[in-house]
Amino acid sequence: MTYEVQPPKYVRLAQTLQRRIEDGTYAPGTRVPSENQLVQSFGMSRPTVVRALELLKRDGWLESRQGYGTIVRGRPAVVEQKDRRGREALERDESQGAGRLIEVGLVPVPSRVASLLGLPRRAEVIMRRFLVEEDGEAVELVSTYFPAGLAEGTELASGEPLGGSAREHLEARKKVRFDHVVERVSARLPAADEAALLDLADGVPVLSVLIVACDASGRSLQASELLLPADRQELEDTYRLN
DSSP: OOOOOOOOHHHHHHHHHHHHHHTTSSOTTSBOOOHHHHHHHHTOOHHHHHHHHHHHHHTTSEEEETTTEEEEOOSOHHHHTHHHHHHHHHHOOTTTSSEEEEEEEEEEOOHHHHHHHTOOTTOEEEEEEEEEEETTEEEEEEEEEEEHHHHTTSSTTOSSOOSSOHHHHHHHHSOOOOOEEEEEEEEEOOOHHHHHHTTOOTTOOEEEEEEEEEOTTOOEEEEEEEEEETTTOOOEEEEEOO
16 A cells, blocks of 8 residues: 655745745845744744755755855756656657566556546556666656546556557557646655665655646646655646647
8 A cells, every 4th residue: 555645844845945936936146034034934943944945955946155144046957857857758668768667557546646637536547657777776766647548448558568658659549649748846755665666765755756748628648757866866837748
């Protein structure tokens, strides 16, 4: 059984501050509120605030300047790579990719994915899970979910690696057209099986990139979750696929 784990308080605070950087509330080059102000504003302890700020500094969102405080740097390079990761997830050819297909089956839709696909919580979906490896090391775990009805008449439930991308497969078999992608980036603690596949130590969070591919009407066609070890490396964006 997979359990949904709420991110720690410092991660949730970091996500909130990150969103404020993204929407321009905290513009690049400006100072973020002081630790005391953040403690009072969010009702969190100083250690929690300090840890959230350190996380954002580590990931390139903030930096400390002596005599000036903590300032906003803007979007770090790792975030600018999201679009590339999203496209790679959609275009991945399992038969040619660096890694291996480790699981395929009909599973209950995870709660974090159900709303993205417009499905009730107890619905079942086809899941394909692929472990990306580089030089024998697991670097990314990709779980892709398809509404069961959409997957009918396709080879998405096959346990064999797909030749060509899932996007190409669906567009050819179901006559749908992928139009745009929405991405949501956050941090969370991995489930036990996820941590084992990524060879993570206890308590190490993962960077979760949720990628939802939609047609022109906004109907969700597939959702992929990319998990990346946070100790080796968050936002919503939409971009065109053509």
